[in-house]
Amino acid sequence: MDMMGLYVPTAYEGFGGGSLEFCLAIEQLSRICIGVSVSFAANALGAYPILLFGTDAQKQKYLPPIAQGQKYCAFGLTEANAGSDAGGIQTTAKLQGDRYILNGTKQWITNGGEADTYTIIAMSDKNKGARGASAFIVEKGFKGFSFGKKEKKLGIRCSTTRELVFQDCEVPKENILGREGLGFIVAMKTLDESRPGIGAQGVGLAQGALDEAVVYARTRHQFGKAIIANQAVQHMLADMATKTEAARVLVYTACRTLGAGEKEVSKISAMCKLFATDVAMEVTTNAVQILGGYGYMREYPVEKMMRDAKILQIYEGTNQIQRNVIGAALIKEYASMK
Ligand code: COS
Numbered sequence: 024m025d026m027m028g029l030y031v032p033t034a035y036e037g038f039g040g041g042s043l044e045f046c047l048a049i050e051q052l053s054r055i056c057i058g059v060s061v062s063f064a065a066n067a068l069g070a071y072p073i074l075l076f077g078t079d080a081q082k083q084k085y086l087p088p089i090a091q092g093q094k095y096c097a098f099g100l101t102e103a104n105a106g107s108d109a110g111g112i113q114t115t116a117k118l119q120g121d122r123y124i125l126n127g128t129k130q131w132i133t134n135g136g137e138a139d140t141y142t143i144i145a146m147s148d149k150n151k152g153a154r155g156a157s158a159f160i161v162e163k164g165f166k167g168f169s170f171g172k173k174e175k176k177l178g179i180r181c182s183t184t185r186e187l188v189f190q191d192c193e194v195p196k197e198n199i200l201g202r203e204g205l206g207f208i209v210a211m212k213t214l215d216e217s218r219p220g221i222g223a224q225g226v227g228l229a230q231g232a233l234d235e236a237v238v239y240a241r242t243r244h245q246f247g248k249a250i251i252a253n254q255a256v257q258h259m260l261a262d263m264a265t266k267t268e269a270a271r272v273l274v275y276t277a278c279r280t281l282g283a284g285e286k287e288v289s290k291i292s293a294m295c296k297l298f299a300t301d302v303a304m305e306v307t308t309n310a311v312q313i314l315g316g317y318g319y320m321r322e323y324p325v326e327k328m329m330r331d332a333k334i335l336q337i338y339e340g341t342n343q344i345q346r347n348v349i350g351a352a353l354i355k356e357y358a359s360m361k
Contacts, residue, residue: 028090030067031074035086042216043278046223050271053227054234057331058181060227061338064220065133065182068339069096071213072142072158076200085140085160097138099129099161099187100210107344109144109210110153114189116145121196123147123159125189128171133338135185136170139163142213143187144206156206160198167192178331214339215288216281218296221339222274225299228335229267232303232310232328236260239314239323256313263306270299290352297345300335307332 030045031037038044045067052060070089073081088094105111114127125145129135141161148155161168171186200209237260240251250256277295281288307329311318318325336342 026063027066027092031070031086031090035082035090037086037090041278041282042219043275043282046219046274046278049220049223050227050230050274053224054231056181057224057228057335058179060224061133061179061182061334062137064217064224065098066096066138067220068098068213068217069134069138069140069142071216072098072200072209073140073160075212075216076158076205076209077160081160081198081200089140094139095134095137096140096142097132097134097187098213099132099135099141099143101129101131102127103130107341110156110207112144112146112156114143114145115149116147116157116159116194118147118196123157123194123196123199125159125161125167125192125194127189129187129189131174131184132187133182133184135183135187136173137183141187142200142209143189144210145189147203147206151204153207154204156210157203158200158206158209159194160200161189161192161194165192165194177333178327179334211289215292218292218339218345219274219277219281221335222270222277222295222299225296225301225303225332225335226267226271226274228328228332229263229270229299229303229306232307232325233260233263233267235323235325235328236263236310236313239317243314250313259309259313263309266302267306270295270302273298287352290349290356293340293345293348293352296339297342297349300332301342303332303335304329 025038028037029040033039049060049064073085102112116123116125143159143161144156146155147157167190169188171188174184240256241249243250273295277291280291310325311329314325317323
């Protein structure tokens with residue numbers, strides 16, 4: 024179905040679509056399971072740095088197999104002591120001859136172990152803070168690259184989350200993305216591009232939960248009538264539907280902004296991730312409420328949806344970090360105004 028290459032240009036054997044096409048696919052997968060859709064979305068998260076910052080030679084080598092679904096991708100930024108504070112990473116990269124030597128451990132990496140191609144952010148100069156980070160393409164099988172334990176999670180349990188361990192891992196010099204010191208910008212620009220995908224996960228998941236709640240409320244009878252005949256239930260459903268639609272519009276707007284090649288995309292990207300994922304948490308929780316005791320049991324899908332929803336408010340930047348990004352953008356925007 025060309026899904027794996029939806030966002031990859033045709034020059035690299037992709038479908039040639041953009042953010043919107045990609046998010047539409049994520050939204051539909053997420054109606055049923057965001058564990059599946061995050062495996063799909065994190066594949067793009069690993070590929071975006073190559074798309075955005077790769078040389079033509081790097082793109083020619085790595086993108087076609089990704090676009091064709093032959094190779095799978097992951098993105099390695101987070102560490103035990105560097106989550107929200109992405110600039111605090113400790114993994115190091117030292118140039119020795121014709122290769123970089125990577126040492127350190129990445130934590131909670133989606134698709135870790137399953138993926139073939141990894142974009143890794145490491146410090147090539149610790150004294151320079153965020154400006155001392157660099158980004159590298161690392162292949163599964165490179166000497167010194169191994170995987171830690173598979174995590175047990177509250178939700179998205181079909182998606183793999185693992186540690187990546189680098190012990191004197193040898194990465195060819197030509198696998199650096201951009202240049203030394205550009206790693207933090209590579210990571211930030213990648214997240215700007217990928218956060219609407221998390222918003223799309225929220226929209227799809229909320230829609231899936233709303234669908235389940237409406238169907239149930241129409242068929243569940245109490246006090247001699249379908250529970251949807253109660254205005255209290257109708258109003259809950261009305262709010263769920265309205266917020267889901269508002270989230271959808273914001274995600275599509277962010278996709279169009281990215282597609283138009285606008286320079287300042289951090290704010291709208293963070294806004295749609297923040298809003299749509301908060302909506303998903305609220306809508307899935309209310310779906311469980313409408314299904315009542317049945318909603319709490321595993322025989323209906325809404326308890327899984329509610330468990331799954333929580334991670335959306337956490338990964339690819341907590342929703343508190345999204346507010347920081349939006350706040351920083353506002354300060355910049357209004358700086359020239361009295
Ligand atoms: N695009 C381009 N440049 C950006 C940028 C962006 N979106 N965001 C920041 N930068 C630049 C800044 O302009 C600054 O450049 P200068 O050094 O030239 O001034 C540099 O990067 C450092 O930025 P800043 O000072 O804002 O960095 P902070 O350490 O304060 O961190 C946040 C900024 C919190 C936004 C960042 O650490 C972040 O996004 N954290 C969340 C990480 C995350 O999402 N993790 C999830 C796991 S990855 S799936």
